[in-house]
Amino acid sequence: MSKINWFGLAGGIITIIVVAVSMLIPWWQITIGDNLLTANASPVNTNFNFLTTGFTVPLIWALNVVALLTLVASGVSMLIYSVLPNKSYSKDLLNFGYKKPLFTVIFFIIGLVAVTLILQAALGIGVPLMGSTTTPFAVPFVTDVSIIVFMSAGFLWPFWLAIVAAGFCIAARFYHRKVAVAPKPPQ
């Protein structure tokens, strides 16, 4: 019976599942007011809703397509590698696929933190990454009026599933030593 890298198989399957569910459920969501403005963010689908109007940002949409295709390619390469870990090209498939879910998670977190820091620095708006807060807004040129906005944010389960996928893919890299057969020395 041929060897299978079970960590890689699990990582590949979960990565594909993460891509599919992330199209519908964001990794991170923030709600401003009573659903006045909602931002749904994930590496594969980021959109905004202002009351009943939904929209996307074209640049973010393009980056989402990059991440979507990257994760799909990573998942597929992990699946092929996992069932054929001893082929001559298997190591290349593994190297291509195993880091991408982790990098996607890391870049997603960096992006979120960067956006919150930029909003804080540029507009003085404290956006929470997790939990709820009320943030005061100064109304320009008006001294007697201030606006306080309730914000609620949090990471949803696809984000944690993506971390699990990244973990399995990294584990697959270490487990590779056990399933890979050392090539026979030339006679």
Add this chain to the structure above:
Amino acid sequence: MTRMNKVRLLLTILTIVIVVVPLVGALLANQGNLMGLIIPPEANDIIDTLSSGGSSDTPMLEPVGEPQYDLAARTVTMTFDFTNPLPIDVTINSMSGNVECVAHGFLLGNVSLANPVSVAKGETKPLTLLGQWTQEAIPHFETEHAGEEMVDARLVGFTVDVQGLQIQMDQNIQVPNPTYTG
């Protein structure tokens, strides 16, 4: 070229294509308006519709009828017709604030919205505000503002909760003197 090298080359080309094609596609789609990459037309539409609201000549709040007093309970009920100037449906969840006498900085009482009100765009709906005078307010009206039908007051910390957005303001108003007999 070995199969291993071919796979490696294929994966490298795949990586480049995956990264470059969507970004170049987005750039080409917005080549006439690069700002459109960051600010979508829908966001501009929202800003336009919001800024076009509120410019109507119709006042937002119009008093309806005379305020209803209950001197024994020290309450006043005021009804206003609220016309939503925004091109979106809004829900006013609450209104609340303290009322202070401008001349003496004396706390007279507080006001609050009786019930949350949902108002469709352009629609007019009645808002009922409940005022409650403090126990000390009645003697204050009697002694400091005797003979005045209307008293200059200030709404302090007046907060309107619209769709979860809390708008806070201090505003000068005139309140009817509950002890005025004419």
